[in-house]
Amino acid sequence: MNVKKLDRAALDSWVDSLIARQKVYGVQARGERFAFAPLARAEDLRLDYDVTILPPKKYFLPQTEDLVTFKRSGEYDSVLDDEPFVLLGVHPYDMVAVNQMDAIFSSDNYDVHYMTRRKNAAIVVCDVQNASPNVFAGCMGTATVKDGFDVLLTRIGDAWLVDARTEKGAGLLEGVSAPDAGEADLAAREKVWAENVEKLQRHKLNCAPSDIPDLLEKSYGHPVWEERAALCFSCGTCTNVCPTCYCFDVQDDVNWDVETGKRSRTWDSCQLKDFAIVAGDHNFRPNAADRFRHRYYRKGKYVADKIGQIACVGCGRCVTGCVAKIANPVEIYNRLMEDK
Amino acid sequence: MSKPRVAIFDFACCEGCQLQIVNLEEELLDLISLVQPVAWREAMSESSDEYDIAIVEGSITRPEDEERVKEIRDRAGILIALGACATIGGINKLKNNFDLDEVKRYVYGKDAEMPHLNTAMTKAVDEVVKVDYKVHGCPINRSEFTYIVRCIALGKEPVIPNYPVCVECKKRENVCRFEYGEICLGPITRAGCNAPCPSAGFWCYGCRGCVDDPNVNAAKDIMEKYGKTVEDLMQKMALFGSGQKTEARE
Amino acid sequence: MSNVVSDTGADRKDIYLPEAATVVNVQPMTAMESFFAFKLDSGRELGHMPGQFVEVSVPGIGEAPISVSSSPTLKGLFQMCIRRMGNVTNHLHKMKPGDRVGIRGPFGTHFPVDTVMKGKDILFIAGGIGLVPLRSAINYVLDNRKDYGEVSILFGCKSPAERLFTRELAEWSAREDVTFDETVDVGDESWKGKTGVITSLMKKPVFDPKSTVQVGEELSKELMPALEIKEPGNTIALVCGPPVMYKFVILELKELGVPIENIYVSLERRMKCGVGKCGHCQINQYYVCQDGPVFKFADVIDVREAI
Numbered sequence: 096m097n098v099k100k101l102d103r104a105a106l107d108s109w110v111d112s113l114i115a116r117q118k119v120y121g122v123q124a125r126g127e128r129f130a131f132a133p134l135a136r137a138e139d140l141r142l143d144y145d146v147t148i149l150p151p152k153k154y155f156l157p158q159t160e161d162l163v164t165f166k167r168s169g170e171y172d173s174v175l176d177d178e179p180f181v182l183l184g185v186h187p188y189d190m191v192a193v194n195q196m197d198a199i200f201s202s203d204n205y206d207v208h209y210m211t212r213r214k215n216a217a218i219v220v221c222d223v224q225n226a227s228p229n230v231f232a233g234c235m236g237t238a239t240v241k242d243g244f245d246v247l248l249t250r251i252g253d254a255w256l257v258d259a260r261t262e263k264g265a266g267l268l269e270g271v272s273a274p275d276a277g278e279a280d281l282a283a284r285e286k287v288w289a290e291n292v293e294k295l296q297r298h299k300l301n302c303a304p305s306d307i308p309d310l311l312e313k314s315y316g317h318p319v320w321e322e323r324a325a326l327c328f329s330c331g332t333c334t335n336v337c338p339t340c341y342c343f344d345v346q347d348d349v350n351w352d353v354e355t356g357k358r359s360r361t362w363d364s365c366q367l368k369d370f371a372i373v374a375g376d377h378n379f380r381p382n383a384a385d386r387f388r389h390r391y392y393r394k395g396k397y398v399a400d401k402i403g404q405i406a407c408v409g410c411g412r413c414v415t416g417c418v419a420k421i422a423n424p425v426e427i428y429n430r431l432m433e434d435k
Numbered sequence: 436m437s438k439p440r441v442a443i444f445d446f447a448c449c450e451g452c453q454l455q456i457v458n459l460e461e462e463l464l465d466l467i468s469l470v471q472p473v474a475w476r477e478a479m480s481e482s483s484d485e486y487d488i489a490i491v492e493g494s495i496t497r498p499e500d501e502e503r504v505k506e507i508r509d510r511a512g513i514l515i516a517l518g519a520c521a522t523i524g525g526i527n528k529l530k531n532n533f534d535l536d537e538v539k540r541y542v543y544g545k546d547a548e549m550p551h552l553n554t555a556m557t558k559a560v561d562e563v564v565k566v567d568y569k570v571h572g573c574p575i576n577r578s579e580f581t582y583i584v585r586c587i588a589l590g591k592e593p594v595i596p597n598y599p600v601c602v603e604c605k606k607r608e609n610v611c612r613f614e615y616g617e618i619c620l621g622p623i624t625r626a627g628c629n630a631p632c633p634s635a636g637f638w639c640y641g642c643r644g645c646v647d648d649p650n651v652n653a654a655k656d657i658m659e660k661y662g663k664t665v666e667d668l669m670q671k672m673a674l675f676g677s678g679q680k681t682e683a684r685e
Numbered sequence: 686m687s688n689v690v691s692d693t694g695a696d697r698k699d700i701y702l703p704e705a706a707t708v709v710n711v712q713p714m715t716a717m718e719s720f721f722a723f724k725l726d727s728g729r730e731l732g733h734m735p736g737q738f739v740e741v742s743v744p745g746i747g748e749a750p751i752s753v754s755s756s757p758t759l760k761g762l763f764q765m766c767i768r769r770m771g772n773v774t775n776h777l778h779k780m781k782p783g784d785r786v787g788i789r790g791p792f793g794t795h796f797p798v799d800t801v802m803k804g805k806d807i808l809f810i811a812g813g814i815g816l817v818p819l820r821s822a823i824n825y826v827l828d829n830r831k832d833y834g835e836v837s838i839l840f841g842c843k844s845p846a847e848r849l850f851t852r853e854l855a856e857w858s859a860r861e862d863v864t865f866d867e868t869v870d871v872g873d874e875s876w877k878g879k880t881g882v883i884t885s886l887m888k889k890p891v892f893d894p895k896s897t898v899q900v901g902e903e904l905s906k907e908l909m910p911a912l913e914i915k916e917p918g919n920t921i922a923l924v925c926g927p928p929v930m931y932k933f934v935i936l937e938l939k940e941l942g943v944p945i946e947n948i949y950v951s952l953e954r955r956m957k958c959g960v961g962k963c964g965h966c967q968i969n970q971y972y973v974c975q976d977g978p979v980f981k982f983a984d985v986i987d988v989r990e991a992i
Contacts, residue, residue, distance in 0.1 A: 126610040148608045158606040162701045165744040169707075169785025173699040197690060203975065204700045204960035214690055243690070326653040328622035330601035332611075342964030345701075345957055346594060349745045351465035351581075353588050356745050358701075362606060365964060367598040368648060373955045374749070374770035377928070379968070383650070389967075397970040416605070418613050418622050419657050590779075591746050591772050 096265045098258045098276040098284075106248075106255045109271050110137035113181055120154060121183035122147055134183060142184050142248065145227035146410060150189050150338030151182055152196060155212045159361040162208060162345070167354050174357070175208065179215045181267065184248075187240035188232035188295075188408040190220050192338030194243040198402045199341060217263050218244040222287055226294045229411030231425050234300035237408040238291040251283045297411065298425035301432050304405045307395040314431045315388070323427070324384035326419040331364030333413035333422040334390065339398070339406040340364070365389050391427060439587075442474035442486035443517075444507055446493030446500050447527050447557070451574045452518030453477045453492055459577055466581065469588045488513045488587070491566075494520040494527040495558040497551075508564040513587065516560040517580075519573035519675060523644040524559040526573070528677040531556050568593065573642035573675065576628045596626040597647050600639050604630035612638040618663055618671050623649035641675045700960045703742040703787025708780050709762050715847055717768050718814070719778055722755075724762045725788065731763045734795030735822035736951055736979040740959045741765070741773065742787030743780075749773035750956040750974070753791065754817045756824035766817045766849060792959040794979040796822040796923055796949055798829075805921045806835040808914065808943070810934055812883050812926020813842045816849050818951050818978070819925045823857070830862060835915065837864040841883030841926075845869050845876045864913075883930060887937040917942030924982070925951040935982065948982035 101109065113119050114134060121134035122144045129144035131151055161174040185193070193213075200209040220240060223232075232238045245264030249256045256276050259265040276284075302310065334340040344363035349356035363370065366386050371379040380386050398406035413422040443453060457478055459466060473483040489511035495501055508514055519525035530538050539547040539554055546552060560566050568587070570580050579595075586593035596602070600621035604611075607630055612619035620641035621633060632639050655665050710722040725731060731739070733753050742748045749771065755764035769778050777786070796802070807826055811819045826833050838857050842848055848869070858865040866886045868879040879885070914920055920943050924934050931950060938948055954966035956974035966973035969988050971980075 125608065128610050128614075130608050148610065149605070153608075163699070163703070165742075165787070167744045169705050169744060169787065171703050171705070171742075171744070171787055173702050175699075200962070204962065205697045206960075206962060207697045207699045208701070210690075210697070326650070326656055328599060328601070328650050328653065329648075330599040330622050332601050332605050335602060335605040341962065343958075343962070344965075345748065345963070347745050347747045348582060349585055349589060351462070351468060351585070353469065353585065353745070358742075358748075360963075362602075363964070364598075364602065365967075367602070368646070369597050370965065371955065373953055374768075374774070379954065392969065393967070397967070400970055415614075416611065418601070418611065419653060420660055589745055590776070 096259045096268070098256050098281065099268065099271065099273040100251075100276040100280055101255045101257055101271070101273045103253065103255070105271070105273055106257075107137035109257075109268070110134075110140055110183065112270065113183070113267060118178060118180040119183055120180060131182070131184075140183060142221050142250070143224045144184070145223075145225045146186070146230060146412060146415075148412075148416075149336060150192060150410065150412065151185050152192065152338055152341070154180070154182055154216065155193070155196065155209050156200075156341055156343070156362075159359055160208065161357045161359045164355065164357045165347075167349070167356070173207070175211045177211050177215055179217070181217045181219065183219045184221045185218055185244065186223050186232075186410075187220060187291075188230075188235070188237040188410050189338050190218065190240040190244050191237040191404075192408045192410070193218070194240075195339050195398075195402060195404060195406060195408075196341060197243065199398075217246075217267055219246040219248060219264075219267070220244040221248040222250070222284075223291050223295060224250055226297060227411055227415070229297055229414035229423070230295045230409060231298040231300060231411060232409035233292045233294065233296035234298070234425070235304050235405065235407060235409035238295045239288045249284045249287055251280055251287065254280070256280055256284055295409070298414070298423065299429075300425050301429045304407075307405055307428060308399045310428065310431050310435065311392055311396045313435065317431060317434065319427060319430050320388040321384045323421040324382070324387035326421050327366070327383040327387055328419060329366050329368050329383055329386065330418065331366045332416045332418065334364040334366055335362055336412035336416045338408060338410055338412070339394065342370075365393065387421075391424065394424070395428075438469065438471040439487040440473045440483070440485060441470045441488045441490060442483070442507075442511075443472070443477070443490040444474070444492065444504075445476065446491065446504065446521070446560075447496040448493030448518065448520040448525070450477060450492065452520075452570075452572075455574045455577050456580065459581065462577075462581060466584060469584060484510065486511060488515065490515045490517050491521050491560050492517040494524045495560060495563050496527060496530075497553055497555055499553075501558075501563050504560060504563050513567045514560075514564065515568045515570060515583070516566045517570050518575050519571065519642045519644070521560045522566075522569040522571050523675065524557050524562075524677070525642075526674060527557040528675075529673060530554070532673070532677055569595070571595075571625060571643035572628050573640075576631075578629075579627050598626055599646055600624045600626045600628065600630050600633070600643075602626050603628070604633045604639075607634050609633045613661060616661070618658075618661070618668055620671060620676075623651070638671070641672060644675070701789070701958070703740070703748070703789050706786050706788045708782050708784045708786065710782060711780060714766060714849055717847075718766050718849060720754075720764065720766050720850075721777065721780075722762045722764045723786065723788070726785075730757075730760065731788075731791060733757055733763065733791035733821075735798050735825045736795040736818050737791040737793050738818075738956065738959075738974075738978060739765075739788050739790035739792065740956075741777065742789070743773050743776045744787060746776045747773050748787075748789075748957075750792075750959060752818035752821070752951075752978075754820045756821050756828055758825055758828040766814075766820070768814055789959055792956070792974055794977055796951075796979050797921075798822055798825045802826070802921050803832050805833065805947075806914070806916060806919055807833050807837070808920055808922040809836075809838045810883065810887075810922060810924045810926070811838070811840045812930040812934075813847065814849070815925035815927065815930070815951070816840055816842075819923060820850060820853070822923055827857075827860075827863070834919065835864065836862065837914075838866075839883060839886045840865075840867040841869065841886065843870045845873055845878075882933070883926070884933045884937045887934070887941065914941050914943065918944060918947075920947060922948045923951075924948060928953075945986065946981065946983045950980055950982050950985065951978045952980060952985070953978065
């Protein structure tokens with residue numbers, strides 16, 4: 096399917112037609128920040144956003160979700176959420192993160208809860224219009240994205256290029272009559288992509304992302320871990336706002352009949368003090384510095400070794416969210432580079 | 436099996452946490468399907484001294500109250516401290532920052548010497564007797580309370596968070612209060628409330644008390660990053676944090 | 686990566702869904718441990734290998750990772766020695782035959798009983814509850830005794846009251862084709878065996894010439910380790926115990942000449958999901974639930990936080 100060119104009014108009526116057809120989540124204002132939320136009408140959609148407080152992972156791995164229901168007599172049933180939905184306005188760096196999560200949750204042990212939601216999602220990516228204060232996606236190779244999504248939106252002046260990349264994406268655009276984008280439009284889009292690489296570098300990483308695993312390998316005993324963690328509240332914000340973090344805790348709760356109940360999982364964080372406690376109360380990472388370092392190694396080395404990509408897409412949410420202002424990965428990696 | 440008998444007692448407090456139990460509405464029927472209330476001044480007229488579970492609301496502020504809560508402890512198999520006044524001493528601990536005689540004169544004026552106004556240093560319930568379960572908060576979180584009751588019915592140790600309110604606040608996708616230039620106590624306060632205050636546009640007041648190991652040593656540096664002082668922070672903490680036990684990190 | 690989304694996989698099973706199992710037997714073992722036998726309600730065999738674990742669910746209470754302590758050569762049921770440590774295990778201890786639990790698994794790596802261990806001399810070193818996963822391997826090896834060379838079993842625990850599988854310890858001790866030795870850290874009046882930490886079973890006795898104590902023959906026999914490794918290079922050592930034990934045991938094994946690549950350890954972490962997702966059991970790059978709990982010691986020797 097060819098790339099279509101829509102004006103704002105046509106874009107809005109397309110969005111409204113999607114809302115009429117199915118559940119749509121889109122980026123909206125929240126205070127002076129932005130968040131993905133159920134979208135009621137096109138005019139609430141803020142494609143000019145810089146970054147959302149939480150990444151779109153919450154639609155695939157919700158903050159809390161039921162995994163199974165049970166009877167105390169010993170029967171269990173899966174709980175699966177299979178309502179189709181459209182996720183509107185995902186930025187490229189977040190899409191790269193979703194692709195990484197897909198790799199994690201579909202490989203080795205297939206996570207049917209995550210994957211059921213993922214398969215029922217149609218994702219509309221929107222190229223970034225405004226850089227957030229701490230974004231560094233341009234340094235991480237994630238200012239643009241090539242695959243994983245269904246439709247790509249790019250703003251070119253007052254017009255929007257709408258590019259269906261999958262059958263599902265073509266389905267979303269059914270009934271939209273708009274002219275095809277011309278060569279000049281496509282060239283303008285190339286220009287947006289190139290500019291975004293430069294624009295999304297509020298922090299400059301002094302090495303290639305592919306250098307990070309080796310850099311970390313040599314830096315286990317570096318003083319930066321202790322220095323930074325001295326101010327760490329172990330509050331887990333850096334991981335909760337991270338689009339590539341997926342650790343979780345699992346708990347049971349019963350209904351008032353004390354006979355039936357559910358087992359649910361909720362976001363957990365390797366930064367929380369009790370994360371690595373085992374039976375008998377031995378804690379394998381009792382110090383904030385150990386936990387702090389674990390996060391960087393996990394992102395920059397362990398996951399990288401597993402899936403071949405650094406698990407940091409440069410969204411900058413941890414930089415903004417950290418109350419103690421110690422979580423900027425670029426500062427850490429640059430510091431390690433200096434002392435290499 | 437007969438239902439465990441439950442008695443609810445109030446000490447120095449506003450009784451708002453008991454009110455949260457009354458406010459369970461239809462869930463109140465579920466609650467009494469699991470337990471049998473036998474003494475509950477706010478909700479029933481009968482009263483019995485025979486109970487398995489004692490729910491103690493309020494902080495301990497007079498010598499005779501110490502005796503009374505010890506008696507309750509002796510009678511009860513399980514003792515639950517209900518609400519911030521009971522779990523951490525709550526707002527009542529503000530008093531501990533002042534000279535007691537001055538406090539008495541200021542509050543009670545010419546009646547200050549009456550025997551029943553014989554106020555002492557405020558204590559949380561666990562500073563007087565052993566507490567089996569704590570339902571934190573001012574007021575308590577109803578769903579946490581009911582979760583704890585169901586856990587007791589199952590004979591299961593409830594899982595109460597030992598991580599900061601920030602966790603729940605972020606999950607609710609609130610804009611951080613620090614971004615508004617406010618001092619929020621979320622980063623050192625025990626979660627479990629689901630961050631209602633930041634979600635409603637206020638900073639966290641710290642009513643659930645501190646996590647086990649708050650990073651108190653970082654306070655000065657972090658306040659400086661926001662152009663604030665430790666005094667600003669202490670002022671925020673006075674309401675619920677007075678005389679609270681916090682272990683400094685090694 | 687988009688292919689993972691279009692992949693139909695409609696009938697993928699739920700890795701978090703427990704399978705019903707029934708308690709067949711419960712026997713108290715020590716003050717803290719009881720010995721359970723379970724049977725899957727579906728009638729199928731668990732299909733585990735020695736060293737693997739399962740996630741045991743008590744509905745409403747939660748789930749806990751527990752090592753299987755029976756050998757797969759035992760058919761029709763599987764056994765676990767369970768220590769009361771938390772919510773789930775406390776509730777398991779209240780269970781009686783006929784009660785139902787949920788089982789997920791088996792998960793993780795196993796001791797290489799069917800591969801590299803074959804034809805080798807085998808040395809089992811178990812500290813305390815570390816005997817629980819090792820018992821599966823020990824029984825597997827003893828049930829296939831002819832497939833292995835010399836078999837030695839060393840067991841140490843804190844006190845006589847904490848000895849596990851006492852009937853089997855006696856059986857192993859009585860067997861002609863097994864070298865067995867054990868010690869307790871601190872004995873009591875009824876304890877006639879050795880005292881001292883487990884490495885004292887591996888050390889050559891040291892005679893102090895300046896000592897005024899006459900070391901009689903009886904005493905020297907007592908101190909003389911039963912452990913004699915004939916061919917260290919042909920010996921596979923399986924080690925399982927509390928974190929503090931590994932360091933010292935491994936040093937002694939080195940001393941005895943057992944090559945490091947012949948040592949296998951089982952590590953304990955909080956394996957919450959069992960399927961390599963939740964992150965709780967991660968030690969550096971390893972998910973203990975997937976890459977472990979059984980590791981070649983050589984693979985974890987340089988892994989910080991591991992031991």
